[in-house]
Structure formats: C-alpha cells, structure tokens
Amino acid sequence: MTDVSVTRASDLGGLANPARPLSPIDVGAYDDATLRHFLTLLFRIRFAEEKVGELVERGLAKAPCHLGIGQEAVAVGVSAALNARDRVFGGHRSHSHYLALGGDVYKLLAEVLGKLDGTSRGMGGSMHLYGRELGFYGSVPLVGATIPLAVGAGIAAQMEGQGAVGVCxxxxxATEEGVFHESMNLASAMRLPVLFVCENNLFSSHLDINLRQPSDRIGRYGDAHVVNTRSVDGNDTVAVAKAANELVTHARNGGGPGLLEAVTFRHRGHVGPKEDIDVGVRRRQSDIDAWKRVDPIPRLISALRDANRMTAGEIAQLEQSVRKEIDEAATRAEAAAYPEERALLDLVYIGGASK
Ligand SMILES: Cc1ncc(C[n+]2csc(CCOP(=O)(O)OP(=O)(O)O)c2C)c(N)n1
Ligand SMILES: [Mg+2]
Structure with a gap:
C-alpha cells in the first residue's frame, strides 16, 4: 500500500507538526507532589495499555481494544482539574480517561479480559468502562454518543448548584457528527458547566483529518458555537492541565462551557496493539516516528530533571514500582473468575437477577 501525503497547510499553527521547535514543559506552577502524581499517572496509563496490547496478542482479550499510547497527557492534564463530584464520559479509547481519574488497574484489566471483577462486571470489555465512585460515568463505543450525556450532566450540575461540571x-x-454540534449549541445557549475535550489525533480510524475536513483545527467549532476554546499541545501534560483548569474554573463559576482541543497522536493503529494496522489511507511511518520524538512521557521527565524536581534515581524507582503494580494486577486479572453464563442478562434491566 502506498503512503499518502496530505500537503494542505495546517490551521493549528504548528501544533500538528511534531517537528516544530518545542517550547519546554513549564513545571513551575506545580508543586513536587503534583508533578510526581502526573508522572505516576502517565506511567500507569502507558504500562497498563502496553499490558492490554500483550493480552490482545496472547488472545486473552476477546473484545476490540483501542490503545491511546502517545495520548496519555490529555487525560492526565484534564483530570487534574476535576473532582469526584464531576461527571465524566468517555468513548472507545478510554483506558486513560478511567485511569487518570484514579481508576484501578486491576479492575480495568479484569474488564478487558471479561472477568467478574471488571469495572462493568466483565460484561463490556475495553470499550465499556465505568467507575462512578471516581466520577467516571462510562464509556461506550458509539462515536459521539456520550457527548450529549455530558450536556445532560451539565444540566443536572446547573440545577444542583454545587459547582460540578459534565465532561466528555x-x-x-466525532466532530463530524451532528450530535457534537447540537450538544455544543445547547450547552452554550444554556451556559452549562460542560467541558468538551477533543483529543485531536489527526485521524479517524485510517483517515487523515485533512482528507475529511476543510481545516484541521477543531477549535473553530468553539468559535461557531460561542464556546470558550483552547487549542493546546496535547503531549504537554502541564499545558493541558493549565488550559483545562482555566476552562473548568470558568464553567464552575457560571461562565458556560469550554472546548479543549488537545492535539496529539496515537502510536498504535486504530484498534489493537500493532502500529501498522491502519488500513486504506495508511498513516506514514515517518509521522509515527516524528510523533514518538515528542512523546509526552520523556518530555515531562526531561522537564522534571532540568528543573531539579525529580532525580533520575527517583524517576527510575517510580517507573519500576508502577511496572510492578501493572504486572501484579495482570497476574491477578488473568487468574480471576469469569461471570457465570446465566448472569448474562442480569445487568440489562434494572432489578434483573439471575434465575
Ligand atoms: C456512530 C459510529 N460510527 C462509526 C463507528 C466506527 N468507528 C469507531 S472508532 C471510529 C473513528 C473515530 O475517530 P475519532 O473520533 O477521531 O477517535 P480516535 O479513534 O481517533 O480516538 C469509527 C469511525 C462507531 N463506533 N460509531
Ligand atoms: Mg481521532
């Protein structure tokens, strides 16, 4: 299959070009504990997803798994602005969204493996995660389907008056679906406390955004719907955290919804663990290589070291302890029980019970 070059200029002002000169990550505004927390989450999400990839390769994960390796900084930055009273919704590529809110790796891997201890009792797999105690109200595979749910959560939050936000x-x-625009319009007209987070990884399945839309800047839809909008480097955890915090604070204070466009790239194919799986109009290996050079994890590590916020030894120790946590969770999840077959319909209707 031949590589396809898309030559149209980017409207993202360089954010879509990983070869641009990078501004260093500015860790100055955060204390040591917060920065360490960011790095812990980045490691946890990365290694957990690598583990999911292994489980797929070994034939143990039966439902499709969409990995966001390379995109971890978005969920980590956004979650820093949220608390458990907020209501957060994800989609088909949501391992990071669940884990960044404090989700349990064991429950995630158990769900991926279809085990009873999973976030959805093993009934959903990778694309149906749930963690209401964390404020994670669920992810579903239907593209765009949870966007209006976050608007509903925004209406509930506005009625409750406790300063919570709905997040999707x-x-x-997904921005090519009508429901995205209806949701933005309603949230804006009602000044709802909603944060719309677009992970603009420049691809929908195998199709480059430049082959699908007249501009690669999703933020323009915020202009159209009169929504506060920020387009940021989605591989810079701190930039995402700052922008999310601004938009969420504004929304909590009655200023209406926000659209956060985080520009990033996934290292793996659309679905499954392979890099070269994208079919049809295939991604270029040179793009994947270029984006790996702006990987959010080494970038945060360099910034932490340059600012003397963590030593190389502390970082290595943290990495090792997170790897151990993931390995132990995977071993437990592999050994865990499947739900009983007769329980299949128990969760379909409220009040359902196995007979
Ligand atoms: C309503 C709907 N249409 C089509 C699909 C098939 N599908 C699954 S993921 C996907 C691409 C989504 O791209 P994007 O929204 O950019 O998310 P990404 O995969 O890049 O994270 C498509 C078309 C679907 N799941 N739901
Ligand atoms: Mg995409």
Whole structure:
C-alpha cells in the first residue's frame, strides 16, 4: 500500500507538526507532589495499555481494544482539574480517561479480559468502562454518543448548584457528527458547566483529518458555537492541565462551557496493539516516528530533571514500582473468575437477577 501525503497547510499553527521547535514543559506552577502524581499517572496509563496490547496478542482479550499510547497527557492534564463530584464520559479509547481519574488497574484489566471483577462486571470489555465512585460515568463505543450525556450532566450540575461540571472526551472524528454540534449549541445557549475535550489525533480510524475536513483545527467549532476554546499541545501534560483548569474554573463559576482541543497522536493503529494496522489511507511511518520524538512521557521527565524536581534515581524507582503494580494486577486479572453464563442478562434491566 502506498503512503499518502496530505500537503494542505495546517490551521493549528504548528501544533500538528511534531517537528516544530518545542517550547519546554513549564513545571513551575506545580508543586513536587503534583508533578510526581502526573508522572505516576502517565506511567500507569502507558504500562497498563502496553499490558492490554500483550493480552490482545496472547488472545486473552476477546473484545476490540483501542490503545491511546502517545495520548496519555490529555487525560492526565484534564483530570487534574476535576473532582469526584464531576461527571465524566468517555468513548472507545478510554483506558486513560478511567485511569487518570484514579481508576484501578486491576479492575480495568479484569474488564478487558471479561472477568467478574471488571469495572462493568466483565460484561463490556475495553470499550465499556465505568467507575462512578471516581466520577467516571462510562464509556461506550458509539462515536459521539456520550457527548450529549455530558450536556445532560451539565444540566443536572446547573440545577444542583454545587459547582460540578459534565465532561466528555471524544476524537476529531466525532466532530463530524451532528450530535457534537447540537450538544455544543445547547450547552452554550444554556451556559452549562460542560467541558468538551477533543483529543485531536489527526485521524479517524485510517483517515487523515485533512482528507475529511476543510481545516484541521477543531477549535473553530468553539468559535461557531460561542464556546470558550483552547487549542493546546496535547503531549504537554502541564499545558493541558493549565488550559483545562482555566476552562473548568470558568464553567464552575457560571461562565458556560469550554472546548479543549488537545492535539496529539496515537502510536498504535486504530484498534489493537500493532502500529501498522491502519488500513486504506495508511498513516506514514515517518509521522509515527516524528510523533514518538515528542512523546509526552520523556518530555515531562526531561522537564522534571532540568528543573531539579525529580532525580533520575527517583524517576527510575517510580517507573519500576508502577511496572510492578501493572504486572501484579495482570497476574491477578488473568487468574480471576469469569461471570457465570446465566448472569448474562442480569445487568440489562434494572432489578434483573439471575434465575
Ligand atoms: C456512530 C459510529 N460510527 C462509526 C463507528 C466506527 N468507528 C469507531 S472508532 C471510529 C473513528 C473515530 O475517530 P475519532 O473520533 O477521531 O477517535 P480516535 O479513534 O481517533 O480516538 C469509527 C469511525 C462507531 N463506533 N460509531
Ligand atoms: Mg481521532
């Protein structure tokens, strides 16, 4: 298959070009504990997803798994602005969204493996995660489907008057659906406390955004719907955290919804662990290589070291302890029980019980 070059100029002002000169990550505004927390979450999400990839390769995960390796900084930055009273919704690529809110790796891997201890009792797999105690109200595979749910959560939050926000994560592809625009319009007209988070990874499945839309800047939809909008480097955890905090604070204070466009790239194919799986109009290996050079994890590590916020030894120790946590969770999840077959319909209707 031949590589396809898309030559149209980017409207993202360089954010879509990983080869641009990078501004260093500015860790100055955060204390040591917060920065360490950011790095812990980045490691946890990365290693957990690598583990999911292994489980797929070994044939143990039966439901499709969409990995966001390379995109971890978005969920980590956004979650820093949230608390458990907020209501957060994800989509088909949501391992990071669940884990960044404090989700349990064991429950995630158990869900991926279809085990009873999973976040959805093993009934959903990778694309149906749930963690209401964390404020994670669920992810579903239907692209765009959770965007209006976050608007509903925004209406509930506005009625409750406790300063909570509704949040939805979605991709650039989802913005091609009418429901995204209806949701933005209603949230804006009602000045709802909603944060719309677009992980613009420049691809919808195998299709480059430049082949699908007249501009690669999703933020323009915020202009159209009169929504506070920030387009940021989605591989810079601190930039995402700052922008999310601004938009969420504004929304909590009655200033209406926000659209956060975080520009990033996934290292793996659309679905499954392979890099070269994208079919049809395939991604270029040179792009994947270029984006790996702006990987959010080494970038935060360099910034922490340059600012003397963590030593190389502390970082290595943290990495090792997170790897151990993931390995132990995976071993437990592999050994865990499947739900009983007769329980299949128990969760379909409220009050359902196995006979
Ligand atoms: C309503 C709907 N249409 C099509 C699909 C098939 N599908 C699954 S993921 C995907 C691409 C979504 O791209 P994007 O929103 O950019 O998210 P990304 O995969 O890049 O994270 C498509 C078309 C679907 N799941 N739901
Ligand atoms: Mg996309």
């Amino acid at each position: 994560y979605f991709g650039d592809g």
